[in-house]
Amino acid sequence: MKKxxxxxxxxxxxxxxxxxxxxxxxxxxxxxxxxxxxxNPAHVxxxxxxxxxxxxxxxxxxxxxxxxxxxxxxxxxTTQIAGGNPPDIAWILEAAAxxxxxxxxxxxxxxxxxxxxxxxPAATALWRQDGKLMGYPFSTSPFGVFVNTDLLKQAGQTLPxxxxxxxENAVAAASATAxxxxxxxxxxxxxxxxxxxNLATVFRGWGxxxxxxxxxxxxxxxxxxxxxxxxxxxxxxxxKALPAPGVAADFFAGESAMTIAQISRASLLKEAxxxxxxxxxxxxxxxxxxxxxxxxxxxxxxxxxxxxxxxFVKFFTSPPNSAKLAQxxxxxxxxxxxxxxxxxxxxLLKPEQLQDVVIDGIDGGVVKPSHTGNAEISxxxxxxxxxxxxxxxxVPGVLRGVCTAINPLLAK
Amino acid sequence: MTRSxxxxxxxDQLTGYVFITPALVGAVAFVxxxxxxxxxxxxxxxxxxxxxxxxxxxxxxRQLAADPNVPAVLRATALFSIGLVVLNLSxxxxxxxxxxxxxxxxxxxRVLFFSPVVVSLLAWTIVWGFLLQDxxxxxxxxxxxxxxxxxxxxxGGTAMASVVVVQVxxxxxxxxxxxxxxxxxxxxxxxxxxxTDGAGAWTVFRRIxxxxxxxxxxxxxxxxxxxxxxxxxxxxxxxxxxxxxxTTVLVYYLYQQAFQFHAFGYxxxxxxxxFLIVLxxxxxxxxxxxxxxxxxx
Numbered sequence: 001m002k003k004x005x006x007x008x009x010x011x012x013x014x015x016x017x018x019x020x021x022x023x024x025x026x027x028x029x030x031x032x033x034x035x036x037x038x039x040n041p042a043h044v045x046x047x048x049x050x051x052x053x054x055x056x057x058x059x060x061x062x063x064x065x066x067x068x069x070x071x072x073x074x075x076x077x078t079t080q081i082a083g084g085n086p087p088d089i090a091w092i093l094e095a096a097a098x099x100x101x102x103x104x105x106x107x108x109x110x111x112x113x114x115x116x117x118x119x120x121p122a123a124t125a126l127w128r129q130d131g132k133l134m135g136y137p138f139s140t141s142p143f144g145v146f147v148n149t150d151l152l153k154q155a156g157q158t159l160p161x162x163x164x165x166x167x168e169n170a171v172a173a174a175s176a177t178a179x180x181x182x183x184x185x186x187x188x189x190x191x192x193x194x195x196x197x198n199l200a201t202v203f204r205g206w207g208x209x210x211x212x213x214x215x216x217x218x219x220x221x222x223x224x225x226x227x228x229x230x231x232x233x234x235x236x237x238x239x240k241a242l243p244a245p246g247v248a249a250d251f252f253a254g255e256s257a258m259t260i261a262q263i264s265r266a267s268l269l270k271e272a273x274x275x276x277x278x279x280x281x282x283x284x285x286x287x288x289x290x291x292x293x294x295x296x297x298x299x300x301x302x303x304x305x306x307x308x309x310x311x312f313v314k315f316f317t318s319p320p321n322s323a324k325l326a327q328x329x330x331x332x333x334x335x336x337x338x339x340x341x342x343x344x345x346x347x348l349l350k351p352e353q354l355q356d357v358v359i360d361g362i363d364g365g366v367v368k369p370s371h372t373g374n375a376e377i378s379x380x381x382x383x384x385x386x387x388x389x390x391x392x393x394x395v396p397g398v399l400r401g402v403c404t405a406i407n408p409l410l411a412k
Numbered sequence: 413m414t415r416s417x418x419x420x421x422x423x424d425q426l427t428g429y430v431f432i433t434p435a436l437v438g439a440v441a442f443v444x445x446x447x448x449x450x451x452x453x454x455x456x457x458x459x460x461x462x463x464x465x466x467x468x469x470x471x472x473x474r475q476l477a478a479d480p481n482v483p484a485v486l487r488a489t490a491l492f493s494i495g496l497v498v499l500n501l502s503x504x505x506x507x508x509x510x511x512x513x514x515x516x517x518x519x520x521x522r523v524l525f526f527s528p529v530v531v532s533l534l535a536w537t538i539v540w541g542f543l544l545q546d547x548x549x550x551x552x553x554x555x556x557x558x559x560x561x562x563x564x565x566x567x568g569g570t571a572m573a574s575v576v577v578v579q580v581x582x583x584x585x586x587x588x589x590x591x592x593x594x595x596x597x598x599x600x601x602x603x604x605x606x607x608t609d610g611a612g613a614w615t616v617f618r619r620i621x622x623x624x625x626x627x628x629x630x631x632x633x634x635x636x637x638x639x640x641x642x643x644x645x646x647x648x649x650x651x652x653x654x655x656x657x658x659t660t661v662l663v664y665y666l667y668q669q670a671f672q673f674h675a676f677g678y679x680x681x682x683x684x685x686x687f688l689i690v691l692x693x694x695x696x697x698x699x700x701x702x703x704x705x706x707x708x709x
Contacts, residue, residue, distance in 0.1 A: 075671045082460040082676060099674070103461035193566070194652065245566045246546035302463065376673040386655035389566065 030308050031062045034089040034297070035077055039067035042267045043328055050324070054315045061308060070190070074375065081105070086300045088309035092135055094294040095197060097126045098372040101134045106298040107306055108132040112314040115333075123332035126367055127296050135296035136317050139329030141262040142361025143201045143291045144353075145170070145186075145282070149275040151257045155180035159277065167205055167231065170258070170282040175241035177257040184249035184256035185241040189265070193245040193389050196381055197368050201260045201291045203228035205284020210369040210381070216410055218403035220381075221396070227285070229388065230395045237391040245389045262293050263358055264328045266348050278353045280361060292365035295329065330358050337362060373412060380405045447687070453680035460674050472681035481657065481665065488572065489661040493640040495576040500636050501629070504584050508591030509617075522592070526585035533582065537649040540578045541565070544650070568658045571651050575659055579646055583639070587632045594628035595621065626705045634697050641690055662686050 038044070044065060051063035066087065068076045074096045080086055092100050100106055110116060110133050119133075120140070127135040147159055155177040160169040174185030191198040200210070206228035209219040219225055235241040243249045243256070251259035252268040260281070269276055281290060297316075299309045315321065322331045327345035330337065342354045371377050384402040387393060457468045476482065507525055511518045528536060543549040544564040551561035564574045598621060606616050622629075644663045647653060653660035653668070660668075662682065670679025 078460055078674055079671055082671075099461055103459070103463075105461045105463065194654075244546055244563070246548075246563045248545060248547075373673070375668075379668060379672065383654060383656050389655075 029060045029062070030305050031064060032088040032305060032309050032312055033064050033066055034091070035066045035068055035073075035080075035087040036091045037068055037070040037073045037093070037295075038264075040267060040328075042270075043264075046324060046328070050316055050321050051312075053321075054312060058311075061312065063312060071195075081300070081302065086302045088303040088305055089297055089299055089313060091138075092296045092298050094126060094296070094367055095370045095374045095378065097135060097294070097296060098370055099374060100298060101127060101129050102372055105301060106134045107301050107310060108134060109136055109299065109310065109313060112299075112310045112317075114314065114318050118319075118333045118335050120332050120334050120337070120362070122365075123294070123362070126294065126370065135298040136313065137294045137296045137332045138317060138322075138325060139262075139264065139293075139295040140332050140362055141264055141293050141295075141330050142280075142357055142365050143260055143262055143293060144278050144280055144357040144361070146251055146259050146261055146265070146269070147277045147279060148251065148254065148257050149277055151181055151183060151254075151274070152177055153275075155257075159279070160282075163283075165279065165282050167202070167282045167284050171231075171235045171239055171241040174257050175235070175239040178240055181257070183254075184243045184247070185239075185258065186235075187243060187249050187251055187256045187259040189251070189259050189261040192248075193386075194382060195378075196385055197370075197378065198260070199232070200368050201281055202232055202284075204289050204291055204366065205281065205286065206231070207284075207286035211371065211406075211410055215371050218407055218410060220399045220402040220406075224286070226396050226399055229399060233388065233393060233395055236389075263330065263346075263349065266346065267328060269348060278349060278357055280357050288364075290361040290365040292362060292367050294367055330362060371410070373409060377406050377409045380409060450680045450683050450687075453677055454684050456677045458676040458680075460676060468677065472678050475678060476681050476685065481660075484657050485660050485662055485665045488657070488659055489641065491572055492576060492643060492659075492661050493637060495572070496579055496640040496643075497633060497636050499576060499580045500584055500587060501633060503580060504587035504632070505591050505629075507584065507588045508595055509621075511588070512592060512595045522589075525588055528582050529585040531582075533645050534649065536582050537578060537646050540574075541650050544574055544578075565651055566655055568655055571655055571659050575643075575646050575650055578650065579640075579643065583636075587636065590628055590632055591625065594625035598624045627701075630697065630701050630705050634694060637693055637697070638690055641686065641693075662689075 034047075036043075036047070044067070047065045051065075054063065055061060073091075074093060077087065077090050113119070113133065113136060116133065123137050123140045124133060127133060127137055149159065152159060152173065157173045157177050157180075160166070160173060171186065177183070178185035188198050188201065197210075203209075203225055206224040208222065208224035208228045211217060211219050232242075236244060249255040251261070252265065252272070254272075254274050263278070266278065280288070283289075297313065299306055299313055303309055319333065319336070322333050323336055323341060323345060325331060326336055326342055330342070336342070337359055339351045339355045339359060342358060343349070343351050346354060381402055384405040385398065387401070388395065388398040454472055455467060455469060456465055457471070458465045511522050511525075545551075546563045546566070550564065554561035562570050564570045602620050602624075603616060606620055611619065641661075642663055643661055644667065647659055647661060647664045648667070651659040653664050663686065666679045666682035666686065669675045669682060
């Protein structure tokens with residue numbers, strides 16, 4: 001039925017183009033739609049600025065940016081594709097990258113990226129299929145810890161530095177600050193006891209992984225994960241260092257002492273009424289580590305104006321625009337990953353913060369967990385982890401349950 | 413002499429068809445066609461991202477039979493429906509009986525209980541989401557009374573109950589108004605006659621009120637059962653099917669399969685299952701009307 005419907009639509013379009021002489025491709029006005037997950041006014045202003053610059057040389061092309069809520073982002077884009085209304089260009093979360101890249105839904109971008117040799121191989125690994133670049137990771141953003149120094153001071157705490165910046169000490173400081181101030185301690189942003197992939201910023205400190213590098217073996221029942229989750233469980237329910245399930249707290253509104261987030265969030269601190277600092281993730285028992293969250297952009301093959309979209313992507317990702325985007329989204333271009341370049345774009349961050357968190361973070365960072373069929377696996381992990389989020393939970397038992405739930409999916 | 417083709421009978425028939433055409437076109441375009449398409453999709457494996465649409469015959473139905481999640485999903489669906497129907501109908505009837513008394517201020521209470529019906533479902537649910545947080549308004553009230561409230565939306569036992577109660581408060585007003593209308597249609601002389609015969613309040617309610625409003629009870633129960641099986645927004649906003657899969661009802665599960673896991677074919681199969689369940693329950697209730705619905709004629 002779908003095929004018949006598509007064929008009749010094609011036939012109709014064919015007839016129309018025959019009459020109209022195929023004007024659409026010959027350069028009539030084109031409106032490109034790019035879906036994003038950011039409605040941050042500062043981001044939107046920057047995107048609109050780049051689109052306006054593009055229009056100066058391409059007066060027929062208008063680019064609109066459609067901000068969709070992050071929690072349903074991939075679902076919304078997929079629904080648009082299913083409904084025959086795909087965006088021309090879509091941001092893609094790293095979690096969904098394996099599915100998008102492997103499915104053949106995207107147009108290769110190798111021709112559309114200027115000076116592609118400059119791209120960091122580590123940053124683009126997730127976005128390649130058979131050597132071809134299917135998505136451009138415009139944001140390769142390490143996670144750091146934002147600290148409300150005023151709250152810590154109020155609680156008589158000092159931020160542990162150097163070798164003392166460990167998970168043990170970070171949680172102790174968060175716990176003491178929460179107890180003293182009545183605010184929350186440490187918030188793993190966007191985790192909310194649902195999006196467990198954000199916990200990679202914690203469990204990688206124990207050397208734990210959700211699954212093996214080849215994606216075939218579950219890592220939840222391994223000793224490093226059991227140790228990490230036992231520590232986390234104790235920090236939540238005994239130390240009260242993290243908000244309990246169902247408790248909302250926004251660091252950027254001054255409601256918590258620390259938060260683990262990406263540097264693109266720094267723009268939320270422009271008018272902060274409290275003193276703050278940004279430091280790398282604390283060291284875990286397995287030493288120092290860093291975790292990267294990525295956002296890529298891809299041109300949908302099924303989009304109406306794929307060629308025009310690819311041309312806009314070329315402009316959007318060109319070195320000058322990449323440098324502008326760098327104020328929020330650390331670029332994959334190695335030549336721009338210097339403290340100098342980043343400092344120009346990030347007036348809110350000090351050079352040593354950029355060096356420690358961003359440049360060193362990207363250098364040694366590992367991208368958050370992702371897998372083909374990611375949504376189904378993530379949902380299974382989330383359900384199986386739920387029994388962990390209450391006092392007195394049997395941590396190793398719950399984690400074994402996670403593996404039982406996802407092993408059949410990993411084997412697919 | 414040949415009779416004209418346009419006999420009165422034929423003309424009447426044509427007029428009838430012309431009158432029902434708009435409704436028929438709407439029903440075909442928005443009900444029967446989508447229904448047929450869903451059945452058609454359920455015989456295919458349709459991956460939106462990969463743009464594949466392959467005929468797989470009964471494979472999705474075999475997957476449905478073997479899906480280890482389905483029993484838990486059906487259990488959650490049944491629990492939600494039973495909880496909602498029992499609580500909603502009994503509360504609606506109780507409110508209707510109370511507000512049917514000729515007392516001062518009943519109009520104010522009628523408006524009060526009906527007003528959630530006209531509030532946007534999402535807005536209602538989001539506000540309740542805040543109230544039911546661990547540090548939210550409900551537990552704040554309980555704490556003021558010296559009681560430590562549970563983590564409503566995060567513990568297995570209370571999550572489903574919370575979703576049911578939020579939905580009951582939202583829609584109980586509609587059934588209440590329907591019951592009120594039915595109660596006011598009960599002839600007063602029947603009550604008088606019963607009282608003259610010495611019947612008590614409970615006997616009057618059981619022997620006169622209930623039988624006479626039974627058509628409305630049937631109607632509201634069908635509407636409520638069918639509505640309860642289609643619950644989605646409340647689950648999506650309040651619990652996302654958790655904790656575990658304790659609130660993953662059928663519609664939420666089919667949404668996950670189709671829209672989150674990109675398995676539109678299997679999602680369609682689950683919709684067919686939902687359709688059959690709703691159909692079976694409606695037919696069953698319709699059959700039961702003969703037994704317990706009182707008709708004057």
